[in-house]
Amino acid sequence: MLNARDALMESSPEHxxxxxxxxxxxxxxxxxxxxxxxxxxxxxxxxxxxxxxRKQKNSKGEPEKTLVALNGVSLEVEQGELFGLLxxxxxxxxxxxxxxxxxxxxxxxxxxxxxxxxxxxxxxxRRRISMxxxxxxxxxxxxxxxxNLWMFSQFYGVSSKDANQRIREMxxxxxxxxxxxxxxxxxxxxxxxxxxxxxxxxxxxxVVFLDEPTLGLDINAARIVRRxxxxxxxxxxxxxxxxxTHYMAEADELCxxxxxxxxxVVLACDTPANLKRLLQKxxxxxxxxxxxxxxxxxxxxxxxxxxxxxxxxQEGGSAYKLKFILQDEGAIGAVVSALGEQHGNILSLQxxxxxxxxxxxxxxxxxLTAEDHEASS
Amino acid sequence: MMLPVGVVRNARASxxxxxxNIHLTKRYWAWEAVWLVYNLVNAISVTYIGAxxxxxxxxxxxxxxxxxYLLIGTVVWSYLSVVFDQVTETITLERWEGTIEYTFMxxxxxxxxxxxxxxxxxxxxxxxxxxxxxxxxxxFHLNLSHSNMLTAAALLLIGSVSFIGFGxxxxxxxxxxxxxxxxxxxxxxxxxxxxxxxxYPISVLPGWMQPFARISPATYVLDGMRQGLLYxxxxxxxxxxxxxxLIAGVVSIPAGLWIFRSAERYAKRTGKLKRNG
Numbered sequence: 001m002l003n004a005r006d007a008l009m010e011s012s013p014e015h016x017x018x019x020x021x022x023x024x025x026x027x028x029x030x031x032x033x034x035x036x037x038x039x040x041x042x043x044x045x046x047x048x049x050x051x052x053x054r055k056q057k058n059s060k061g062e063p064e065k066t067l068v069a070l071n072g073v074s075l076e077v078e079q080g081e082l083f084g085l086l087x088x089x090x091x092x093x094x095x096x097x098x099x100x101x102x103x104x105x106x107x108x109x110x111x112x113x114x115x116x117x118x119x120x121x122x123x124x125x126r127r128r129i130s131m132x133x134x135x136x137x138x139x140x141x142x143x144x145x146x147x148n149l150w151m152f153s154q155f156y157g158v159s160s161k162d163a164n165q166r167i168r169e170m171x172x173x174x175x176x177x178x179x180x181x182x183x184x185x186x187x188x189x190x191x192x193x194x195x196x197x198x199x200x201x202x203x204x205x206x207v208v209f210l211d212e213p214t215l216g217l218d219i220n221a222a223r224i225v226r227r228x229x230x231x232x233x234x235x236x237x238x239x240x241x242x243x244x245t246h247y248m249a250e251a252d253e254l255c256x257x258x259x260x261x262x263x264x265v266v267l268a269c270d271t272p273a274n275l276k277r278l279l280q281k282x283x284x285x286x287x288x289x290x291x292x293x294x295x296x297x298x299x300x301x302x303x304x305x306x307x308x309x310x311x312x313x314q315e316g317g318s319a320y321k322l323k324f325i326l327q328d329e330g331a332i333g334a335v336v337s338a339l340g341e342q343h344g345n346i347l348s349l350q351x352x353x354x355x356x357x358x359x360x361x362x363x364x365x366x367x368l369t370a371e372d373h374e375a376s377s
Numbered sequence: 378m379m380l381p382v383g384v385v386r387n388a389r390a391s392x393x394x395x396x397x398n399i400h401l402t403k404r405y406w407a408w409e410a411v412w413l414v415y416n417l418v419n420a421i422s423v424t425y426i427g428a429x430x431x432x433x434x435x436x437x438x439x440x441x442x443x444x445x446y447l448l449i450g451t452v453v454w455s456y457l458s459v460v461f462d463q464v465t466e467t468i469t470l471e472r473w474e475g476t477i478e479y480t481f482m483x484x485x486x487x488x489x490x491x492x493x494x495x496x497x498x499x500x501x502x503x504x505x506x507x508x509x510x511x512x513x514x515x516x517f518h519l520n521l522s523h524s525n526m527l528t529a530a531a532l533l534l535i536g537s538v539s540f541i542g543f544g545x546x547x548x549x550x551x552x553x554x555x556x557x558x559x560x561x562x563x564x565x566x567x568x569x570x571x572x573x574x575x576x577y578p579i580s581v582l583p584g585w586m587q588p589f590a591r592i593s594p595a596t597y598v599l600d601g602m603r604q605g606l607l608y609x610x611x612x613x614x615x616x617x618x619x620x621x622x623l624i625a626g627v628v629s630i631p632a633g634l635w636i637f638r639s640a641e642r643y644a645k646r647t648g649k650l651k652r653n654g
Contacts, residue, residue: 051648098478098648098650101478101482102482102645103478103481103482103645103650104645104648104650105642105645105646123484123486124484126482126483127484129482131478131479131482133478138474138475138476138479139474139475139476140397140400140401140474140476141474142400142401142404142405143397143401143404147397147400150393151393151394151396151397152479152483154389154390154392154393155390155393155480155483155484155485156483156484157382157385157386157389157390157484199479
């Protein structure tokens with residue numbers, strides 16, 4: 001039986017979609033300028049990051065333990081791209097961002113931002129970048145919004161006049177003009193996040209790293225952040241954004257290309273449309289069935305023609321919502337038979353066009369679970 | 378003449394740290410008041426040991442010398458503590474407020490970061506000490522007519538430079554030990570208190586502690602200030618106290634910065650550049 005992930009890999013060229021094939025690599029003397037194509041804003045080459053959890057044998061004689069956060073990540077992001085990094089908790093997204101923002105050293109491999117080595121030319125890299133992390137409440141609580149933002153603007157050499165102007169403008173964009181002189185400790189979580197969002201952009205960076213920037217924001221605030229990011233990219237064509245997110249819809253809406261990462265490995269990298277097109281060869285059906293138990297999922301997954309099946313209990317516990325990824329449409333018969341064998345009563349059946357989440361499920365083997373969603377909210 | 382852009386940018390960034398600390402001090406005024414009262418009570422209590430020496434020993438002698446001797450110790454120690462604490466808390470504060478990542482990824486030299494914080498520490502310390510001296514003078518009838526205030530001030534400022542270097546070195550503790558590093562820095566401060574002759578001449582220390590006294594810059598600051606305030610010695614007569622402080626200043630700040638940068642590289646390798654919690 002063909003595994004979904006293998007199917008995607010087989011349909012791709014030897015390199016992952018979106019990555020440069022060896023024949024396309026620029027001449028060595030100008031690795032980031034590429035004839036006919038936009039230069040690279042971000043480039044990682046076989047990056048590994050390993051954490052030592054236990055340095056030496058413990059009293060029980062258990063050996064040194066390590067955690068592999070990144071396992072050979074190679075990515076290229078062009079200037080002017082809004083690039084997404086999708087993955088579950090613990091996939092390595094934040095680790096990669098920390099390396100690219102010079103806060104963490106890779107165990108091996110090389111990373112470049114704007115053509116500069118993030119280790120050897122860290123200070124030059126820092127002049128060109130900024131980062132906004134989501135779900136955080138950082139900021140000097142006892143200082144005002146203006147004092148916090150002004151201080152960080154000075155670190156990047158922004159003149160006082162420009163800084164004050166940009167602060168006002170950014171606060172207007174995020175609808176917080178009235179909070180200019182409010183203490184940060186008096187802001188809500190969402191307002192603090194919006195303030196940090198402003199901090200990330202008032203320095204006018206070339207490359208912005210957004211690590212789940214809408215985490216913890218209400219719908220309106222998240223909409224404001226996404227709209228601003230889109231408009232900023234349109235108004236500044238040479239600028240680059242690398243965005244990590246849990247929200248498939250956000251990635252689908254915003255990103256020019258997306259890399260899906262799990263357990264430190266990039267599983268796929270392409271435009272949202274191409275990623276979905278890869279999966280279109282494998283039809284997806286959604287079935288609402290009653291009378292099933294959780295044990296029925298495994299035998300369902302073994303039925304012929306079924307690549308992958310996931311299930312969620314519906315409210316009330318009386319029915320399962322099942323998502324089947326099939327080898328071809330003809331396998332729907334096998335689905336119906338298999339459900340019958342498991343004493344399932346089909347309440348509804350519909351064919352889904354693949355979504356980014358389907359691609360994610362096919363590659364990672366599971367959806368973003370409720371646990372991930374709770375952790376991210 | 379226009380200054381190079383880099384110098385202007387770093388000066389501006391340094392001032393941003395200085396201004397941040399001014400705002401924090403103003404807003405945390407209650408904590409400043411508590412700390413001032415604590416130091417005042419400490420200074421007055423220790424100085425009363427001098428005032429009560431005749432009663433304690435039963436021997437008659439001029440206690441004003443002992444009072445001033447002890448007062449110099451408490452004031453200098455108070456100043457050095459404030460400076461040392463401000464410098465070592467540079468990292469702790471960033472972790473606590475969740476800004477450590479943003480500060481460490483800003484394009485500023487570590488010297489710029491520390492210079493802004495250290496400059497504030499010195500100014501803050503001097504103001505602290507000035508208030509203490511004014512208050513304590515109401516409790517004791519101090520006769521400073523034969524004291525060389527210029528000598529005392531100069532020794533204090535020269536000694537500040539080397540103490541900043543020690544503080545920068547101690548600041549690696551909160552950098553490397555995310556949860557308890559700030560508390561570990563107190564051990565460094567306590568050891569300096571023990572060996573530097575704050576309340577007693579270093580000659581009373583056991584032989585094995587004497588070398589440690591000789592390498593503490595506080596030893597020379599205290600000795601030099603006592604020479605100036607108790608014996609009216611001019612600065613030019615105190616070369617034996619000044620040259621160790623100059624060497625300590627010249628060595629401790631570059632050494633402290635080198636140690637700090639090494640610790641920062643280690644923190645980057647091991648993933649310790651993160652906020653608390």
